[in-house]
Amino acid sequence: MAAKPKLYYFCGRGRMEAIRWLLAAAGVEVDSRWGRGRRRTTAGHLLFGQVPLVEIDGMMLTQTRAILSYLAAKYNLYGKDLKERARIDMYTDGTMDLMLMILATPFSSPTNKEGSYATIVQKAKTRYFPAFEKVLKGHGEDFLVGNAFSWADVQLFEAILMVEELDAAVLSDFPQLKAFKARVGNMPNMKKFLQPGSQRKPPADDHYVKVVRDVLQF
Numbered sequence: 001m002a003a004k005p006k007l008y009y010f011c012g013r014g015r016m017e018a019i020r021w022l023l024a025a026a027g028v029e030v031d032s033r034w035g036r037g038r039r040r041t042t043a044g045h046l047l048f049g050q051v052p053l054v055e056i057d058g059m060m061l062t063q064t065r066a067i068l069s070y071l072a073a074k075y076n077l078y079g080k081d082l083k084e085r086a087r088i089d090m091y092t093d094g095t096m097d098l099m100l101m102i103l104a105t106p107f108s109s110p111t112n113k114e115g116s117y118a119t120i121v122q123k124a125k126t127r128y129f130p131a132f133e134k135v136l137k138g139h140g141e142d143f144l145v146g147n148a149f150s151w152a153d154v155q156l157f158e159a160i161l162m163v164e165e166l167d168a169a170v171l172s173d174f175p176q177l178k179a180f181k182a183r184v185g186n187m188p189n190m191k192k193f194l195q196p197g198s199q200r201k202p203p204a205d206d207h208y209v210k211v212v213r214d215v216l217q218f
């Protein structure tokens, strides 16, 4: 049996959460490592002094996008040709832009937070969700690219859940996305990851923000 990928990160979402989602979608079990003691293990492997770090197939990989695209290719979630890969990249870059705005907000000043979240929901409603609604409506297929489940679907699903945590009614004007969410959320591996006890992490709370600030000293 192949060794489980080892994920080195804080015990929270951050940039590792999309990696956790993709591995879960592929049905891969992981070994999560965190804590100050882990600094010794990761020493010398953090190419640019940053996490996430994923140990897999004899490699120590950093840079979220590089990790995600390796996993997508390895687990057959990256389209069937170069053109499909380009579209998957385009969609995942878009959803990552949206998710990074949400992930960064707990680290901003308390007075800015509510306004930031409102702006992000507005951006989701006017920029990102209309684009994906149009894609799904345009081709009438179940998934974003090539009528096959891909990394683009996993990440859009994750992004929808994150925005819904800010505004539960955000999909009310997006019937395609609503149906997409139900379809993807019912896939066995996705459903499993949504259950309590999975490696899925909750939104950042004050404790998480403090731990990250202490470790990264900012």
Ligand SMILES: N[C@@H](CCC(=O)N[C@@H](CS)C(=O)NCC(=O)O)C(=O)O
Pocket: 014, 015, 049, 050, 051, 052, 062, 063, 064, 065, 216
């Ligand atoms: N481009 C990198 C950015 C990684 C990054 O900023 N990681 C943060 C934690 S989420 C970090 O390690 N910061 C420490 C530092 O930059 O010194 C990626 O996408 O993986």
